[in-house]
Amino acid sequence: MELKFANRVSNVKASEIRELLKLTQQPEIISFAGGLPAPELFPKEKLKIIFDKVMEESGSVALQYTTTEGYLPLREIIAEQRMKPSGINCTAENIMITNGSQQGLEFSARLFVNEGDVIICESPSYLGAINAFKIYGPKFVEIPMDDNGMIVEELEKALKKYPETKMIYTIPDFQNPSGKTMNLERRKRIAELASQYKIPVIEDSPYGELRFEGEKLPCIQSFDTEGYVITLGTFSKTFCPGLRIGWVCANPEIVQKYVLVKQGADLQSGTINQMVAAKFMQEYNLDDHIDKIIDVYKKRRDLMLDSIKKYFPEGIKVTYPEGGLFTWVELREDIDARKVNMEALKEKVAVVPGGSFFPNGGKENYFRLNYSNMSEDKIVEGIKRLGNVLKKYY
Amino acid sequence: MELKFANRVSNVKASEIRELLKLTQQPEIISFAGGLPAPELFPKEKLKIIFDKVMEESGSVALQYTTTEGYLPLREIIAEQRMKPSGINCTAENIMITNGSQQGLEFSARLFVNEGDVIICESPSYLGAINAFKIYGPKFVEIPMDDNGMIVEELEKALKKYPETKMIYTIPDFQNPSGKTMNLERRKRIAELASQYKIPVIEDSPYGELRFEGEKLPCIQSFDTEGYVITLGTFSKTFCPGLRIGWVCANPEIVQKYVLVKQGADLQSGTINQMVAAKFMQEYNLDDHIDKIIDVYKKRRDLMLDSIKKYFPEGIKVTYPEGGLFTWVELREDIDARKVNMEALKEKVAVVPGGSFFPNGGKENYFRLNYSNMSEDKIVEGIKRLGNVLKKYY
The missing domain is CATH 3.40.640.10 (Type I PLP-dependent aspartate aminotransferase-like (Major domain))
Structure with a gap:
């Protein structure tokens, strides 16, 4: 089979996140990679x-x-x-x-x-x-x-x-x-x-x-x-x-x-x-439901930022988000977050390397952390393991 | 506001069917226009x-x-x-x-x-x-x-x-x-x-x-x-x-x-x-459910074709479909089905004029009839009214 696709198809590649999500569906992985909401909060x-x-x-x-x-x-x-x-x-x-x-x-x-x-x-x-x-x-x-x-x-x-x-x-x-x-x-x-x-x-x-x-x-x-x-x-x-x-x-x-x-x-x-x-x-009142989500996510954000302070080496910049699902980590310019992620995956932790978030490319010293989808103990354990990976670079 | 849209937007116009569907949502209309399945058959x-x-x-x-x-x-x-x-x-x-x-x-x-x-x-x-x-x-x-x-x-x-x-x-x-x-x-x-x-x-x-x-x-x-x-x-x-x-x-x-x-x-x-x-x-067995749909639609097709034979003037060609939802009506070349549809709408019957089904246009003497979505009495009554409209042309 030799099919000709339209030119526009060559502009697109698989989403790094969606591909990562497949990897991280293994239950033993602590994943900070996706943007998934906490399923335990769904009003089932x-x-x-x-x-x-x-x-x-x-x-x-x-x-x-x-x-x-x-x-x-x-x-x-x-x-x-x-x-x-x-x-x-x-x-x-x-x-x-x-x-x-x-x-x-x-x-x-x-x-x-x-x-x-x-x-x-x-x-x-x-x-x-x-x-x-x-x-x-x-x-x-x-x-x-x-x-x-x-x-x-x-x-x-x-x-x-x-x-x-x-x-x-x-x-x-x-x-x-x-x-x-x-x-x-x-x-x-x-x-x-x-x-x-x-x-x-x-x-x-x-x-x-x-x-x-x-x-x-x-x-x-x-x-x-x-x-x-x-x-x-x-x-x-x-x-x-x-x-x-x-x-x-x-x-x-x-x-x-x-x-x-x-x-x-x-x-x-x-x-x-x-x-x-x-x-x-x-x-029902959706705002009441949102209040519950906020309570949980706020705790998770606090715990993640505290754990980062405790376990990451010094010199790494992290955003303080006032809401939402993500924080953003800036590494020293010479560190490639894709390599960090590969090493983290060996320790059963996943992040999203930041390169794909820059449409014109060229910046690889960032990664994104999601705190909405993991339980509190996994957040602490995951950040600890990630800190150990990062310490090799600092 | 003066917004510039992409060139591709000018290629597209509203779907005649979707627009017609809005009209035909009035309950008194007998609509042969849509391609809607019979809701009474949904396995609710x-x-x-x-x-x-x-x-x-x-x-x-x-x-x-x-x-x-x-x-x-x-x-x-x-x-x-x-x-x-x-x-x-x-x-x-x-x-x-x-x-x-x-x-x-x-x-x-x-x-x-x-x-x-x-x-x-x-x-x-x-x-x-x-x-x-x-x-x-x-x-x-x-x-x-x-x-x-x-x-x-x-x-x-x-x-x-x-x-x-x-x-x-x-x-x-x-x-x-x-x-x-x-x-x-x-x-x-x-x-x-x-x-x-x-x-x-x-x-x-x-x-x-x-x-x-x-x-x-x-x-x-x-x-x-x-x-x-x-x-x-x-x-x-x-x-x-x-x-x-x-x-x-x-x-x-x-x-x-x-x-x-x-x-x-x-x-x-x-x-x-x-x-x-x-x-x-x-x-459940979907095939059993499909058998029920087939029974009903077959009856409706038969009734529509019989009614067409009875109420349409001679010289109009109609497809005999062995399945599916539609039959297709060919009028004399000088008759515009858009005009027929406008007159039918006055009688509270809707069809889809066939012109939009020809991507390069130029053929207006056809219309499509759907038989899956109307009850048997409405099929007979609708075809009868449509026949009266068509008789003015033949």
């Missing part, structure tokens, strides 16, 4: 009741096709319960349901990016987004971050320098992978720049509701008066990923473009999944 | 039990992320129960789960088609596929059909004439929209031509298991010795569409390319949906 009992009710009350509807935009009551609930508290004044017509926010990412590049166009993103940025965008053959321009997120002065310079920019991609809260959060002034400024340069901002917000401390910051879209900011949300981290429910929140005109793309892509997201999510949020 | 009670069991026995797994390829037991069951009886000797490694077969269609064009490449398809062809392909800017070459499906001599001529062909798309069983079925010899010949010209065949098979009479024909892939034929399957018509479970069945090397694309597109299909489908097929 409640969801079991809800599945039952939806099947009982409206099984025929739940098993049938529905509209591409998504199940209307769910879109209303998302607008009301999830987006309004983030400062976005919207209704169901601003919302289209996606299969997790990954689908929203891919659709965004499909809608806005021709081959050779520039996507501006944080440096580092989420590798799942980078991979989704790459199939459309963009150039990436990486904007450095400091402790307050993407440096907007550098963003403005890039917008001037690259008029072929078609999209700005940012994760303002507890960024993946860096764990950093963009401050209020920069959020306002990015909304202004989007209007000024007439360029869409894809605001990826999977972790914003998982804030452990400090004040919740409004979404970038809340400062957008013209409709250039598109926010992607998801229940994967605040509820459960197995239902595959995310959403696009944008100006209704833009939402209609996403609907066109989704029609061709997969017609619609699962009907029963959408009805179950809606019913859950009608009968 | 059994599925309610299965959802319950899956949540009870493995809720944490069902709500968590899973692999991009899909839930392994489901892939095994699909290979064993659905593909082997169609003559395809395969295992789980030949199967990747998709969100309905629509996602498989879109992924296929993404994998194989550059802008300006040729896709060869039947004339007419499924408009959801045409729309999914269009975003990649192909040229379509339409191959005429007779009562035995795509005319393979014409296919071969096209393959010689268009060396830039990158994909052959066909629906061999009870084709959408024509209702026609490709005979055995042609299936063999298409597999040979694929190898000879080294061009993938996308064999779309959503209806193959819904045969009312006559002998089941093996899939085109069953005659493929080299791996050029990719078969798309789905549970949307034989089980229920609301779970959004379809699959790609192909050579494992090709499946891995689809996996790469799915990683970027949406990571994976819903975990619980896949586990529920697998469990259902472990505990």
Whole structure:
């Protein structure tokens, strides 16, 4: 067999994380590699009741096709319960349901990016987004971050320098992978720049509701008066990923473009999944559930950072994330985190080497640590083993 | 707001069917427009039990992320129960789960088609596929059909004439929209031509298991010795569409390319949906369920064709489909089916005008009728009203 694939296929390689996840499914591995939520926190009992009710009350509807935009009551609930508290004044017509926010990412590049166009993103940025965008053959321009997120002065310079920019991609809260959060002034400024340069901002917000401390910051879209900011949300981290429910929140005109793309892509997201999510949020308070997640993750973050302090050699920089799932480790420039990971795997510990989070490559002295998915004793033990590996370098 | 979209966006327009479906959701409309299965046949009670069991026995797994390829037991069951009886000797490694077969269609064009490449398809062809392909800017070459499906001599001529062909798309069983079925010899010949010209065949098979009479024909892939034929399957018509479970069945090397694309597109299909489908097929016999669907649809087909004979004016050609969901009506060349549909809508009956099923346009004297979704009395009444509309033209 000799098949010719389209040129775009050569742009894409397997996601390092998804491949690593296969390795780390062995139960003896202590994995800080994935971005998996803690399964013991899933509201299993409640969801079991809800599945039952939806099947009982409206099984025929739940098993049938529905509209591409998504199940209307769910879109209303998302607008009301999830987006309004983030400062976005919207209704169901601003919302289209996606299969997790990954689908929203891919659709965004499909809608806005021709081959050779520039996507501006944080440096580092989420590798799942980078991979989704790459199939459309963009150039990436990486904007450095400091402790307050993407440096907007550098963003403005890039917008001037690259008029072929078609999209700005940012994760303002507890960024993946860096764990950093963009401050209020920069959020306002990015909304202004989007209007000024007439360029869409894809605001990826999977972790914003998982804030452990400090004040919740409004979404970038809340400062957008013209409709250039598109926010992607998801229940994967605040509820459960197995239902595959995310959403696009944008100006209704833009939402209609996403609907066109989704029609061709997969017609619609699962009907029963959408009805179950809606019913859950009608009968229970998702915020109470999120509070429980926050309690557990905060403890795990604290324990991980404490253990790092205790077991890592000196001279290693680590982010202090105010929420979310990840911290980000910076090694001395001459140390290759891929090698560190290979050695850690021999000790049955896994991390994600940071190279893939830089779309233009060239930086290998970082790795990402996830603290949401491992129990407290495994966090301590894993960091201890990782410290021993690192001590050989320091 | 003035946003610049990517060039590919201008290739796509809203699906006429999905837009029509919104209209036809009014309960007083007799709709022959959609391709919806009969909801009264969904195995609701059994599925309610299965959802319950899956949540009870493995809720944490069902709500968590899973692999991009899909839930392994489901892939095994699909290979064993659905593909082997169609003559395809395969295992789980030949199967990747998709969100309905629509996602498989879109992924296929993404994998194989550059802008300006040729896709060869039947004339007419499924408009959801045409729309999914269009975003990649192909040229379509339409191959005429007779009562035995795509005319393979014409296919071969096209393959010689268009060396830039990158994909052959066909629906061999009870084709959408024509209702026609490709005979055995042609299936063999298409597999040979694929190898000879080294061009993938996308064999779309959503209806193959819904045969009312006559002998089941093996899939085109069953005659493929080299791996050029990719078969798309789905549970949307034989089980229920609301779970959004379809699959790609192909050579494992090709499946891995689809996996790469799915990683970027949406990571994976819903975990619980896949586990529920697998469990259902472990505990119940899907073939028994399909037999029930066949009984009902066969009656509805017979009734629709009888009513057409009774109420339509003479001189209108109608396909006799041996299975599936649709029949296809050919009007006199000077009659525009869009006008007929507008007049029918005034009488509260909806059909799909056939123009959109011809990717290069130009043929407006056809419409598609669906008989799976309306009750018997509505079929008779709807065809009667449609006949009255048509009588004005004859």
